[in-house]
Amino acid sequence: MVAARELDRVTVRVAVDRYLDGVARAVAGHSLAATTASNYRRDLAEFVELAGPDTVLDDITGAQLDDIVLAYGARPDGRFRGNRDGGDGGSSVVPTPGATKTRGAGATRRFQSSVSRFFERATRERWVEANPVLDAEVRVKRPRTSDPARKAVPTPVAKALLDGTTATPPGAATKPGADRDLGPRDELIFRLLLETGIRVSELCGIDQADIEERIVGEGSGDDYETQTWLRVLGKGSKERWVPLSPGTVAMVEAYVAGSRPTPQPRTVKDPETGERVVTVDVEDAERALLLTWRGLRIRPRDVQLMVKRSCDALPPRLRRRVTPHGLRHTAATVLVHHGVPVNVIKDLLGHASIATTDVYLDTVAEELVAAVNRHPLTSGG
Incomplete structure (x- = not known):
């Protein structure tokens, strides 16, 4: 023993x-x-x-x-x-x-x-x-939020964000030295959030190697059907693969080839020695897909601030408070309203249960308007 x-x-x-x-x-x-x-x-x-x-x-x-x-x-x-x-x-x-x-x-x-x-x-x-x-006796309950910023946004708002009309223009950064054109990166972020519904933490964790082309169907001879997929590392380190549309793949390639900043380490002063020391490994930035203007892997707070800036720049009739989580809700809501089965959306979002997916299926204003306009008792007159 x-x-x-x-x-x-x-x-x-x-x-x-x-x-x-x-x-x-x-x-x-x-x-x-x-x-x-x-x-x-x-x-x-x-x-x-x-x-x-x-x-x-x-x-x-x-x-x-x-x-x-x-x-x-x-x-x-x-x-x-x-x-x-x-x-x-x-x-x-x-x-x-x-x-x-x-x-x-x-x-x-x-x-x-x-x-x-x-x-x-x-x-x-x-x-x-x-x-x-x-x-221990303190049990903190899971928060139940009714914050509209975390709910699905109307389709016109989502389309305006995807159009890139509110993306950060060259030289319009909010901090000294941020003189890079972040517009292509911001457009790509909106595209990934709204197309795949990934969490903001999953978005920030994407490496360039996580995007790869795979054979999805049989063909004749060397003519095979292929699809580009994105590897996502979700909660609990659960891995899932989600497909990317051709437009999104082209946007990724253009960003990497043209406007992705050069990775570089960030340094700070050691409080004990007063010397500058490296705090961020440059190899991590080299692997990452999305970078800040400093050349570091983007973080969730960076995305949250970018989304806020873009929404603040919308025309007054479209302007509203939106979070990355609200765009995740939008992706799920739009898909279900266009006939995509809930079990498919569940796999896309990385949910273990359809019951969780149901929480993400919000009602947006245009659906309410359409329902009233089609009302069986009043729509005729």
Whole structure:
């Protein structure tokens, strides 16, 4: 009989560092999405701060975990505290005096989930005697939003965004030095979001190698039917392949050949030594399909800000608040209204259940108008 492993009374900082080493190996082995790993690193860095880096992990109780989760949720939401440094959606924030908006239930729930996964590993590794999450009483509910910005947009708005009339013109960037023409990239982003319905995190994770041509049908001799597909790494590192239309493939090729920035590392000053150090690996930018004007892989916050700028530039009659998630809803809604089976849309969006897909099928204004105009009792007069 194998003897039970002895308890390893490590500090919070040491345990988190060990856990994140495993996360990094999972990303390298393609068993964990890079965006998910980034969330873990960010959440656990704040957990270390709130719990105390030198606290013995096994001394943390369920009640203390509740306090940590509540303290996290009570902190100001950085997205509403000012402009982000550099215009790339970076983590540094210029504080705005008097900002009071705290984190929402969605962010707090994600933080609690990250901490829970960490303690699952800590229990297996015997860094704790018993999992304190089981004794915690705070349960953050999944947020149910009725925010219209996260719902499907009317067809004229979607078409205006696809037309590229609101794309960033040359030299019209919002930050100093952003003098590149981002219009082709922005048009491509809208095209991918509205054609495939991919999540914004999945969009940012696309590598150039994820787009490939495959044989889809039989032909005579060397004449085979082919289709270009996009590999998408979704939630839980689940891989799916979605087809791209010829127009989208041509747009990808034009962007890569003509307006994609040259990848380059980003550097910051080390607070201890004062020296400039590289913080972003240039190899990652070389792999990425979509880049910022700085030559870095684009991030979800970059896409959110771009969508907002484009919607703000729409004509007044079309202008409305839209998010990338709202464009995902739009993709699903448009397809179902044009007769595409829901089970096909489920696979396109990467849902495990059709019940989840049904949540994405919104009613938009033009459908309501058409329904009233076809009303069996009043449409005749």
